[in-house]
Amino acid sequence: MGVIRQILRLVLGNGRNVVRDTVEVFRENAEAGAQRGAEAQAQAMAQFAAEFAQSQPSRFDRFIDGVNRLPRPMMALGTLGLFVAAMVDPLWFAERMQGIALVPEPLWWLLGVVVSFYFGARHHRKNQEFRRDMAITMARAPEVMNNLDRLRDMRAVEPAAANLPMQDNPALEDWRARRGR
Template sequence: MRILQWLFGGGRNVLKETVEVFRENAEAGAVRDADYSQAALAQYAAEFHARSNRTRFDSLADGLNRLVRPAVTLCVLLPIPITMIWPGHMAIAIASLALLPVGYWAIVGTVTSFYYGGRMQLKAQEFHTSLAATVANAPRIIETIDSLREFTSDSPGAADPGTDTELSEAATETSENPAVRAWQERGNE
């Protein structure tokens, strides 16, 4: 009785405490997860609450930040229809760009690469992730392709009827089917 009282008595559970060294207490883990979710939601709500107290300048700056990518995209693609509609004006505009110093183009290239570089890196990482998933599926896909190749007409032996001797023997065999047997007997008459 003293052993059981020592294990489970006195407001302590030695067995439970020992098990929790090796395995997480599910109830305590759920409480931690709930606290984490509540803290994340509170932070998210605080972020949106802060947005509602923004000034007009904050809204203007935010709007201008969102216009950069569409503006650059339009500046790259817009010369195509302009050249088709007003080729003379576009030739003058392009010739005038040649008057800009090389240092200006270096600054434009640097700003553009820094601005788009982060996005490109993110897309490259997403591409590598999808590539890894594709490579992981490759053995299954190759197995499927190999099994389907057996049914193509250019596969060796796919439509091999055998020798003429085998065909004539198969044609002269007696059959258990009464209709086939009657047809074979009519052919022999």
């Protein structure tokens, strides 16, 4: 018994686990890593909360938010305006299109990049919102399935409810009489 105790003391140390301490030199302790990650996440969230803790956005923030909302409606309304202009005054429209034909190709590429980044960022944000909404919906799936099962059970328990005599319905009887039933 004494030899086994000596070996265990050598391996496990006095209240310490030598094997664990040795392994942690080569591989991170998953629990400690998760703890550090949670602390870092909490600190980042606290920093973000401190940044956006203003109770009311400033006038400048409201102005910039308003400016950021302009490009999509302006592009949509501008495109519709071009269609209306082409129908109302075709010569005026043709003159403007001749001017657009003179825009150099690199400028078109630049416009494409700007529009792609603008709408790409919006698409990415909407995609993230869609994924979040899908996760919420999928989390509710068991509840929906349970409700469907309960509804099906109700149908199976009370089938006689469908065979109850109907009250007199003169319109229905008149319709049946006209159809010859």
